[in-house]
Amino acid sequence: xxxxxxKIAAVTFGILLLCMSSFYSVVAxxxxxxxxxxxxxxxxxxxxxxxxxLKQQDRNFIPMTSNKERxxxxxxxxxxxxxxxxxxxxxxxxxxxxxxxxxxxxxxxIFEGPNSPExxxxxxxxxxxxxxxxxxxxxxxxxxxxxxxxxxNNPLNKYGNVLVWKLKGEDYIRSSSITHTIIRAxxxxxxxxxxNGARMQQGDTVPIxxxxxxxxxxxxxxxxxxxxQNAKNKTLEVFDDETMQADAWRKDFAKLIPDLKK
Ligand SMILES: NC(=O)c1ccc[n+]([C@@H]2O[C@H](COP(=O)([O-])OP(=O)(O)OC[C@H]3O[C@@H](n4cnc5c(N)ncnc54)[C@H](OP(=O)(O)O)[C@@H]3O)[C@@H](O)[C@H]2O)c1
Numbered sequence: 001x002x003x004x005x006x007k008i009a010a011v012t013f014g015i016l017l018l019c020m021s022s023f024y025s026v027v028a029x030x031x032x033x034x035x036x037x038x039x040x041x042x043x044x045x046x047x048x049x050x051x052x053x054l055k056q057q058d059r060n061f062i063p064m065t066s067n068k069e070r071x072x073x074x075x076x077x078x079x080x081x082x083x084x085x086x087x088x089x090x091x092x093x094x095x096x097x098x099x100x101x102x103x104x105x106x107x108x109x110i111f112e113g114p115n116s117p118e119x120x121x122x123x124x125x126x127x128x129x130x131x132x133x134x135x136x137x138x139x140x141x142x143x144x145x146x147x148x149x150x151x152x153n154n155p156l157n158k159y160g161n162v163l164v165w166k167l168k169g170e171d172y173i174r175s176s177s178i179t180h181t182i183i184r185a186x187x188x189x190x191x192x193x194x195x196n197g198a199r200m201q202q203g204d205t206v207p208i209x210x211x212x213x214x215x216x217x218x219x220x221x222x223x224x225x226x227x228x229q230n231a232k233n234k235t236l237e238v239f240d241d242e243t244m245q246a247d248a249w250r251k252d253f254a255k256l257i258p259d260l261k262k
Contacts, residue, residue: 036098037061037226038138040086040128041105042079043071046144046188049219050103051079052067053193057223062095086124087114092131100138102132103222111160118165125169129176140232142222143173145184147211147237150204170235174259181225182235185218186211189240193220197244200236200252211239229255 037054041047042063055077062167065071068081084091086106106128108120127144132138148154149163149170157163172178186206193216221238225231230253238249 005111032061032182035060035100035226038096038099038102039105039119040102041107041144043074043081043222044107044153045190046215046218047103047105048075049193049215050222051075052077055079062099075095076120083089086127087119089127089131092127093134095136096131096138099132099135099138100185101142102128103142103144103226104128105144105219105222107144108160111162116160117162118160121162122165122168122172126172129172129177129178132178133176139179140226141173141176141178141180142216143170143180143182143227144222145170145182145235147184147186147204147206147213147239148208150186151208154208175233179232180259181222181231181233183218183221183225184235184237185213186237186239187213188218189214190216191240192216194246196240196242197246198249199239199241199244200249200256201239202234202236202256204237206237206239211237213238214240217249224250225253228253230256233258235259 037059039047039061042051043065051061051063062082064078064084065081066085068083071081082095084095085187104122104125108115108117110116120130127245129141132141145166146163148156149167154163171183184204189212190198191214195214195216198217198221217240218238228250234256236256
């Protein structure tokens with residue numbers, strides 16, 4: 001049997017078109033040239049997973065630190081670190097140009113003085129939201145937060161009233177005009193995303209030490225919140241759950257109730 005040259009050319013062209021369309025769908029899923037994601041706390045133990053995954057997805061992002069030299073020493077992969085201090089609004093204005101979304105993994109381990117939770121977890125978050133509003137281009141704010149944050153007498157408040165200040169930061173985000181997702185984690189562990197499944201819930205009912213969350217899953221959930229329409233204007237808790245399928249959580253945003261705007 002002989003096959004004409006025209007037929008071979010047509011089949012080859014078809015295969016080429018198929019390859020191109022699947023190539024473009026992969027690219028379209030993971031990168032959007034118009035987005036510019038500011039990652040606050042990018043040098044942190046969870047922020048470093050966020051920038052690693054964004055880099056793997058070839059996304060457009062700015063890794064922010066308050067000290068470039070320290071960040072570059074801490075994180076072995078090479079990044080174009082951008083320096084700003086959440087306590088200093090002017091420094092935020094200078095890096096906010098063109099930013100379309102913020103993922104914040106901001107936090108402090110200092111419980112007194114100018115770097116305590118009052119000035120970082122609350123004051124810093126407030127400054128970020130205000131700078132985002134001044135910039136005018138920021139459409140979304142994704143916040144890492146803590147499970148147990150609303151529970152009175154939570155023993156973590158012995159450390160600079162950290163949860164009291166974090167909750168004030170959450171409230172400031174929720175009452176702003178910027179679309180938000182607030183993701184409250186349990187005790188953080190250093191597993192990559194997908195090692196365990198993740199359970200999403202609301203109401204902040206899990207007692208302290210009642211659940212763990214891997215930093216990889218938390219980072220992946222923050223990134224998903226950027227594009228998942230069902231994540232918008234919601235506050236949720238997330239815990240690793242080995243009985244659940246890895247990545248099944250992506251559909252679970254749809255089951256959550258949106259926040260009431262204050
Ligand atoms: N640890 C837990 O078990 C736990 C549980 C639930 C929720 N969380 C929350 O989850 C988030 C991530 O936690 P993590 O343990 O990954 O945090 P982390 O390692 O302590 O990182 C915190 C980040 O905040 C940045 N930062 C601090 N002060 C700053 C300032 N003045 N200006 C700019 N950046 C500043 C630091 O960056 P530079 O030092 O480079 O500036 C650092 O990258 C935090 O919000 C934390 O409260 C933690």
